[in-house]
Amino acid sequence: MYAQKKKIAGVALIGVALAILPFVIGMGFGNAWMRMLDFALLYIMLALGLNIVVGFAGLLDLGYIAFYAVGAYIYALLASPHFGLHWPLWAILPLGALVAGMFGMLLGAPTLRLRGDYLAIVTLGFGEIIRIFLNNLNAPINITNGPKGIAGIDPLAKNIEIFGYALHSLYLIYYLFVALALLIVVVTMRLEKSRLGRAWVAIREDEIAAKACGINTRNVKLLAFAMGASFGGVAGGLFAGFQQFVSPESFGLFESIMVLCMVVLGGMGNIPGVILGAVVLTVLPELFRQWAGPMQMALFGQTYIDPESMRLLLFGIALILVMRFRPMGLLPSSRRKAEFEHAAEEGVTS
Amino acid sequence: METFIQQLINGLTLGSIYALVALGYTMVYGILGLINFAHGEVVMIGALVALAVYKALAATLLPPLLILLVGLCVAAAVCMALGWAIERIAYRPLRNAPRLAPLITAIGVSIVLQQFAMLFWGRSYHSVPALLPDTSYDVLGARISAVQIVIMLAAAASMAGLIALVQRSKLGRAMRATAEKPEVAALMGVDANRIVALTFVVGSALAALAGVLVSANYSIAHYQMGFLLGLKAFTAAVLGGIGNIGGAVLGGVLLGIIEAMGAGYIGDLTGGVLGSHYQDIFCFLVLITVLVFRPSGLMGEKVSERA
Amino acid sequence: MTVLLQADNIAKHFGGIRALKDVSLTINAGEIYGLIGPNGAGKTTFFNVITGLYQRDGGDIVFAGQPLHVESPHEVTQAGIARTFQNIRLFAEMSALENVMVGRHLRSKGSVIGAMLRTPAVRAEEAAIKTKALELLAYVGIAGKAEVRAASLSYGDQRRLEIARALATEPKLLALDEPAAGMNATETAGLRALIEKVRADGTTVLLIEHDVKLIMGLCDRVAVLDYGEKIAEDVPAVVQKDPRVVSAYLGVPYEQ
Numbered sequence: 001m002y003a004q005k006k007k008i009a010g011v012a013l014i015g016v017a018l019a020i021l022p023f024v025i026g027m028g029f030g031n032a033w034m035r036m037l038d039f040a041l042l043y044i045m046l047a048l049g050l051n052i053v054v055g056f057a058g059l060l061d062l063g064y065i066a067f068y069a070v071g072a073y074i075y076a077l078l079a080s081p082h083f084g085l086h087w088p089l090w091a092i093l094p095l096g097a098l099v100a101g102m103f104g105m106l107l108g109a110p111t112l113r114l115r116g117d118y119l120a121i122v123t124l125g126f127g128e129i130i131r132i133f134l135n136n137l138n139a140p141i142n143i144t145n146g147p148k149g150i151a152g153i154d155p156l157a158k159n160i161e162i163f164g165y166a167l168h169s170l171y172l173i174y175y176l177f178v179a180l181a182l183l184i185v186v187v188t189m190r191l192e193k194s195r196l197g198r199a200w201v202a203i204r205e206d207e208i209a210a211k212a213c214g215i216n217t218r219n220v221k222l223l224a225f226a227m228g229a230s231f232g233g234v235a236g237g238l239f240a241g242f243q244q245f246v247s248p249e250s251f252g253l254f255e256s257i258m259v260l261c262m263v264v265l266g267g268m269g270n271i272p273g274v275i276l277g278a279v280v281l282t283v284l285p286e287l288f289r290q291w292a293g294p295m296q297m298a299l300f301g302q303t304y305i306d307p308e309s310m311r312l313l314l315f316g317i318a319l320i321l322v323m324r325f326r327p328m329g330l331l332p333s334s335r336r337k338a339e340f341e342h343a344a345e346e347g348v349t350s
Numbered sequence: 351m352e353t354f355i356q357q358l359i360n361g362l363t364l365g366s367i368y369a370l371v372a373l374g375y376t377m378v379y380g381i382l383g384l385i386n387f388a389h390g391e392v393v394m395i396g397a398l399v400a401l402a403v404y405k406a407l408a409a410t411l412l413p414p415l416l417i418l419l420v421g422l423c424v425a426a427a428v429c430m431a432l433g434w435a436i437e438r439i440a441y442r443p444l445r446n447a448p449r450l451a452p453l454i455t456a457i458g459v460s461i462v463l464q465q466f467a468m469l470f471w472g473r474s475y476h477s478v479p480a481l482l483p484d485t486s487y488d489v490l491g492a493r494i495s496a497v498q499i500v501i502m503l504a505a506a507a508s509m510a511g512l513i514a515l516v517q518r519s520k521l522g523r524a525m526r527a528t529a530e531k532p533e534v535a536a537l538m539g540v541d542a543n544r545i546v547a548l549t550f551v552v553g554s555a556l557a558a559l560a561g562v563l564v565s566a567n568y569s570i571a572h573y574q575m576g577f578l579l580g581l582k583a584f585t586a587a588v589l590g591g592i593g594n595i596g597g598a599v600l601g602g603v604l605l606g607i608i609e610a611m612g613a614g615y616i617g618d619l620t621g622g623v624l625g626s627h628y629q630d631i632f633c634f635l636v637l638i639t640v641l642v643f644r645p646s647g648l649m650g651e652k653v654s655e656r657a
Numbered sequence: 658m659t660v661l662l663q664a665d666n667i668a669k670h671f672g673g674i675r676a677l678k679d680v681s682l683t684i685n686a687g688e689i690y691g692l693i694g695p696n697g698a699g700k701t702t703f704f705n706v707i708t709g710l711y712q713r714d715g716g717d718i719v720f721a722g723q724p725l726h727v728e729s730p731h732e733v734t735q736a737g738i739a740r741t742f743q744n745i746r747l748f749a750e751m752s753a754l755e756n757v758m759v760g761r762h763l764r765s766k767g768s769v770i771g772a773m774l775r776t777p778a779v780r781a782e783e784a785a786i787k788t789k790a791l792e793l794l795a796y797v798g799i800a801g802k803a804e805v806r807a808a809s810l811s812y813g814d815q816r817r818l819e820i821a822r823a824l825a826t827e828p829k830l831l832a833l834d835e836p837a838a839g840m841n842a843t844e845t846a847g848l849r850a851l852i853e854k855v856r857a858d859g860t861t862v863l864l865i866e867h868d869v870k871l872i873m874g875l876c877d878r879v880a881v882l883d884y885g886e887k888i889a890e891d892v893p894a895v896v897q898k899d900p901r902v903v904s905a906y907l908g909v910p911y912e913q
Contacts, residue, residue: 214763319458
């Protein structure tokens with residue numbers, strides 16, 4: 001009973017913190033920070049989706065961003081002047097999740113027999129294929145508007161006034177994103193503790209033994225791909241409405257790698273770890289970008305390294321250092337951590 | 351027919367370069383079972399270092415061929431050092447870590463190298479001076495340039511050299527032993543760390559050569575050139591059966607030809623609906639199709655599931 | 658006596674090597690059936706064919722009155738054959754309890770949607786899975802180790818856990834691949850008692866073993882494989898005296 005109460009108190013505390021967070025950030029630091037906060041939430045959804053595929057089922061997917069792209073373009077096509085359609089958000093998001101999930105199955109079906117790095121390269125190829133199609137499907141019929149992308153997408157929310165007090169749309173978007181991110185967290189946690197979650201981990205641990213336990217590995221893997229992809233599709237739709245603009249440029253391999261880094265850096269397979277990874281890798285590089293210029297000006301009187309480059313350079317160094325000193329990620333699941341320490345003690349080398 | 355021969359020549363040229371880069375991937379994979387994600391950047395550094403040497407020596411009136419060779423040697427030396435460093439920084443400390451950890455450090459190294467190259471050489475495309483004679487020959491109605499001939503010969507010679515190294519030399523034997531069974535190789539007195547480091551070094555030397563050749567072929571070098579090249583070469587290695595040296599060569603050449611043919615014919619085949627910008631799709635589609643039917647690549651050993 | 662598994666003329670080759678040459682054998686319901694033979698005789702190959710890990714190149718299998726469909730191992734498990742592995746294959750990072758819970762996969766049906774909504778039916782099923790898994794851990798004698806990570810268990814306990822996981826699939830036939838390998842005398846005795854208990858509770862057992870003493874003392878009937886061929890099949894006392902079996906084990910050529 002006491003544990004139950006403690007749990008409820010914890011949830012309530014997180015709820016209150018999440019509710020007032022935007023006012024602290026927005027009032028204290030301005031709208032640029034609010035945008036960053038919203039982006040962090042998007043990346044949390046993406047990373048949790050990829051975590052199902054990579055972290056739970058152990059399938060290395062380097063083309064994950066393709067599902068984000070599918071979700072984003074579905075929103076862009078159905079809610080923009082491009083085709084003159086203006087569907088509402090609540091109709092598009094489930095559709096985006098569904099279509100992205102179907103693409104996940106489409107990718108999964110031919111690749112299920114592949115293992116490890118073969119799977120990685122095929123998923124990578126799939127991601128590139130999607131991007132190339134987005135880039136070129138402006139002829140003969142203009143579907144995606146090619147490299148120029150689709151602009152003027154319907155916004156997720158407008159600035160409103162409550163009690164005569166103007167509230168920027170970023171706040172409403174924040175609450176929408178928080179709600180959906182929480183939904184995805186809850187769904188992921190429930191899946192992890194379900195019959196299917198166990199089957200995913202079993203496949204990751206030993207595929208042959210999983211089959212011997214009667215698990216239809218083909219179907220269960222397909223399901224992992226579909227689930228992960230549908231989260232990506234939801235996040236993609238939100239991204240399109242948030243940015244009000246999509247172009248193929250946003251969905252390159254680097255983005256896939258970025259999301260993978262969030263999952264691995266945070267602590268693969270561990271939900272709090274993945275959330276932390278997503279937040280750290282969204283916020284830190286952005287901070288560097290904002291501060292790198294002024295700081296150099298202050299220190300040296302001129303800008304030696306351009307901030308964008310600085311951001312990437314530090315990102316690269318951070319990846320190396322974190323993996324070097326915390327190879328299990330920043331917040332590994334306790335089980336995995338024990339495993340690693342155990343192996344290290346025995347001095348297993350291979 | 352002329353188109354066919356011409357695209358075949360172009361494909362073989364491109365394929366030779368892919369094969370050289372693919373060898374680096376496949377060697378590291380063979381010995382560690384890991385992808386060296388930073389390998390494409392080594393190619394890029396090789397190309398840009400060689401270019402810096404060409405520029406430095408341009409005023410000396412040395413014969414162009416000599417300048418090319420000096421450039422190649424310096425690039426090879428730098429890349430070998432780089433390969434060694436990559437192994438020390440991104441791979442060795444993580445020998446006991448989960449499989450994905452070294453992948454992430456390698457991605458980190460790759461980003462750092464790219465940004466470093468950008469700071470050093472700038473964002474612009476650099477044109478690479480033509481150091482080889484600007485002649486070309488007629489083959490069955492198609493043209494083959496001296497550059498293309500040199501690329502194919504150099505690639506073929508270095509691949510033959512590598513195969514001899516792996517098959518005949520003591521180092522090669524140690525490499526094969528370490529790849530096969532590291533524990534047993536260690537018991538036989540093979541210093542696994544040294545062998546792994548040397549594998550990176552040898553692969554990087556080939557990458558330097560590939561960098562010099564690819565920049566000669568397109569007369570252009572750029573800080574982002576390594577990325578797509580690395581991706582294609584890795585695809586080639588997987589296509590051939592990763593870990594298998596012959597497979598990397600086969601995969602590279604095949605991929606080059608497929609791509610060139612795709613670029614040459616895709617427009618005609620689809621009645622102009624799909625243009626040559628779909629050539630990359632072509633190569634990935636071939637890869638996926640091959641892997642569906644041969645999950646271990648063309649020359650990869652069939653991994654039988656053992657109970 | 659009812660026949661549980663009838664294998665007729667099973668053939669399997671790897672490249673040019675004929676690992677199994679038309680092996681036929683019959684396992685009756687309720688018995689402990691031993692499969693022995695010198696190293697490389699094809700025991701494990703036969704085992705892998707029966708359990709669907711290898712595709713056979715010839716022959717038929719009838720299991721529980723139905724032709725056995727062996728496209729994939731999970732279908733075999735579905736049909737009612739569960740196995741363990743010679744070199745223990747547990748889900749190392751999962752707890753002992755979770756390992757057994759995975760074994761219940763086949764006999765439960767909670768869907769993705771159900772898991773997301775956590776419907777009462779799914780919750781009840783989850784609780785039932787856990788109860789059953791705990792029972793099985795107690796059954797094989799490692800009740801106290803439910804929360805221990807599989808990889809941290811002792812060798813003997815890992816073997817027991819693997820058996821519990823196999824039993825969780827509710828098999829008609831439990832196939833054990835060298836379960837006593839690497840065990841000391843006490844552990845082997847414990848294992849023997851466990852196998853007898855499994856049989857007494859109605860599950861037929863197929864056993865591959867090197868430990869001839871264990872086989873002879875435990876099995877109702879024994880088949881002997883040599884160079885991919887069945888050279889004997891009978892009760893242990895008879896097999897033990899068969900001159901072809903003796904020569905196969907001692908390496909002396911058998912002459913008629």
